[in-house]
Amino acid sequence: MAFESLGDKLQGVFKKLRGKGKLSEKDIKDAMREIKLALLEADVNFKVVRDFVNVVSEKALGQEIMESLTPAQQLVKIVNDELTQMIGGETETLKFSPKPPTIIMMCGLQGAGKTTATAKLALNLRKTMDKRPLMVACDVYRPAAIKQLQVLGDQIQIPVFSLGADVNPVEIARQAVEHAIKHGNDPVILDTAGRLHIDDMLMNELILIRAEVKPTEMLLVVDAMTGQDAVNVAKAFNDRLGVTGIILSKLDGDTRGGAALSVKQVTGKPIKYASVGEKLSDLEQFHPSRMASRILGMGDVLTLIDKAQEQIDEKKARELEAKIRKQQFDLDDFLEQFRQIRKMGSISQILGMLPGIDKKMLDMVDTEENEKRMVHIEAIIQSMTQEERRKPGIIGASRKVRIAQGSGTRVQDVNQLLKQFAEMQKMMKQMSSGKQTRMLKRLRKMR
Ligand SMILES: Nc1nc2c(ncn2[C@@H]2O[C@H](COP(=O)(O)OP(=O)(O)OP(=O)(O)O)[C@@H](O)[C@H]2O)c(=O)[nH]1
Numbered sequence: 419m420a421f422e423s424l425g426d427k428l429q430g431v432f433k434k435l436r437g438k439g440k441l442s443e444k445d446i447k448d449a450m451r452e453i454k455l456a457l458l459e460a461d462v463n464f465k466v467v468r469d470f471v472n473v474v475s476e477k478a479l480g481q482e483i484m485e486s487l488t489p490a491q492q493l494v495k496i497v498n499d500e501l502t503q504m505i506g507g508e509t510e511t512l513k514f515s516p517k518p519p520t521i522i523m524m525c526g527l528q529g530a531g532k533t534t535a536t537a538k539l540a541l542n543l544r545k546t547m548d549k550r551p552l553m554v555a556c557d558v559y560r561p562a563a564i565k566q567l568q569v570l571g572d573q574i575q576i577p578v579f580s581l582g583a584d585v586n587p588v589e590i591a592r593q594a595v596e597h598a599i600k601h602g603n604d605p606v607i608l609d610t611a612g613r614l615h616i617d618d619m620l621m622n623e624l625i626l627i628r629a630e631v632k633p634t635e636m637l638l639v640v641d642a643m644t645g646q647d648a649v650n651v652a653k654a655f656n657d658r659l660g661v662t663g664i665i666l667s668k669l670d671g672d673t674r675g676g677a678a679l680s681v682k683q684v685t686g687k688p689i690k691y692a693s694v695g696e697k698l699s700d701l702e703q704f705h706p707s708r709m710a711s712r713i714l715g716m717g718d719v720l721t722l723i724d725k726a727q728e729q730i731d732e733k734k735a736r737e738l739e740a741k742i743r744k745q746q747f748d749l750d751d752f753l754e755q756f757r758q759i760r761k762m763g764s765i766s767q768i769l770g771m772l773p774g775i776d777k778k779m780l781d782m783v784d785t786e787e788n789e790k791r792m793v794h795i796e797a798i799i800q801s802m803t804q805e806e807r808r809k810p811g812i813i814g815a816s817r818k819v820r821i822a823q824g825s826g827t828r829v830q831d832v833n834q835l836l837k838q839f840a841e842m843q844k845m846m847k848q849m850s851s852g853k854q855t856r857m858l859k860r861l862r863k864m865r
C-alpha cells in the first residue's frame with residue numbers, strides 16, 4: 419500500500435514524544451521539522467506541505483491542555499485532523515441526476531486507469547446502490563481499448579455499449595444515452611481515450627462529449643504511482659474541463675504516493691473514490707478521515723466494517739444471529755460465512771485494515787499454502803452430504819475417507835476442519851449464553 423513509509427515516519431515522530439509529560443516549544447518545532455521532511459519525502463507537493471506545517475504548528479503551540487489527552491496524543495490528533503482536511507475534509511459522495519440516467523464521464527492521462535476504474539465503479543454502484551450501469555466505449559483511438567472494456571464487462575456481467583472504432587465518440591456517447599433510457603440503465607459511465615499530455619485535439623473532444631451529454635460527474639482518474647507530474651497535469655485537466663471529482667487509482671502500489679495526497683489541495687476538487695487493489699472489487703469510497711488515520715497507523719476498522727456490511731446483508735446477518743443463538747449453526751452456514759469473508763479480499767487485505775498489525779507479517783499470510791487451504795475447506799464441505807453438514811458428529815472414519823477422496827484432500831485435512839468447526843461451535847455456545855453476539859449488534863447499530 420502506498421503511504422506506508424510516510425506512515426512509518428510519522429509514527430516514529432509521535433513515538434519519540436510519547437514519554438514526555440509536557441511538550442516544550444522546541445519539542446514541537448523539532449517534531450514539525452521531521453513531519454515536514456516526511457511529507458516532502460513522500461512526494462507531497464511542497465506548497466501543500468508548507469501550509470500544512472504552518473497550520474499544525476500554530477495549533478500545536480496555541481493548544482490548550484486537554485486533561486484526557488497526553489501532549490503527544492494531542493499532537494497526533496492535530497496532525498490527524500489537518501491531514502484529513504488536507505486530503506478533503508468531509509466525505510464527498512457521487513452526485514446523481516434527479517432525472518436518470520446519471521451520466522458519469524471519465525477522463526485522465528494515458529494509462530491512469532480510466533478503463534479499469536469504469537468497470538470498478540460500475541460494479542461498486544451495482545453492489546452498493548443496486549444500480550444498473552451501462553459502460554460506454556468512447557475510446558476509439560487505442561487499438562484494443564474497446565475489447566478491453568468488453569472483457570471487463572463480461573467479467574462483472576455489466577453491459578458495454580460500443581459502436582466500434584469508426585464512429586465519432588460524441589455520437590457514441592449520444593446514442594449510448596438513448597440506449598440507456600430505452601433499456602433502463604443508470605448510470606451511464608463513459609470510458610474516454612487517454613492523453614499522454616494536454617493534447618488540444620483530444621481535450622476538445624472531451625469538451626464536445628460533455629456538451630452533448632451534459633454529465634453530472636466528470637471524474638478525473640489520477641494514478642497514485644506517478645509523482646508531481648500527475649498532479650500538475652491534473653490541475654491542467656481541471657482548468658480546461660472543470661472536473662467534479664477525482665478517482666485515485668493504483669493506491670496498492672508501493673511508491674511514495676504523496677503526490678496523490680496533494681491533488682485535492684492543488685485542484686480544489688474532492689477525491690471521491692480510491693482504487694486499492696487489482697481486483698475489480700477493490701474500489702472504495704474515499705473517506706478523508708479514515709485515510710488519514712490509516713496513514714497515521716490508527717488502523718481502519720471503519721473501512722473494514724463497511725466492507726463487511728457491503729457483503730453481508732442485514733437479513734442474512736439476522737438469520738445467522740438467530741442460528742447462533744439457537745445453536746443451529748452448521749457446516750452449511752460455515753461455508754456461507756467463509757465465502758462471504760473470502761469475497762472481502764485476501765487475508766492480508768482484511769488483516770491490513772486492523773490496527774496494530776505488523777505489515778511485514780502480512781506478506782507471510784498470503785502464502786500459496788494458505789490459499790490452498792482455503793480452497794480445500796470449500797471442497798471438503800462440498801463433498802459432505804446434507805446430513806453430514808448439519809450433524810458433523812456422525813462423520814466417522816469411513817465417511818472421512820470418502821469425504822477426503824471426494825474433495826481431493828487427506829483425511830487429516832478433514833479432521834482438521836472438523837476440529838476447527840467444533841471449536842467454533844463451542845465458542846458460539848459461550849457467546850450465545852453470555853453477552854450474546856455483541857459484535858453483530860454493534861455492526862447493526864453503526865449503519
Ligand atoms: N495495481 C493496480 N493496477 C491498476 C489499477 N488501475 C489500473 N491498473 C492497471 O493500469 C493499467 C492501465 O489501466 P487502464 O484502465 O487501461 O488505464 P486507462 O486510463 O484506461 O489507459 P488508456 O485507455 O490507455 O488511456 C492496466 O494494466 C491496469 O491493469 C489499480 O488500481 N491497481
Ligand SMILES: [Mg+2]
Pocket residue numbers: 532533534557563609610611612
Ligand atoms: Mg482506457
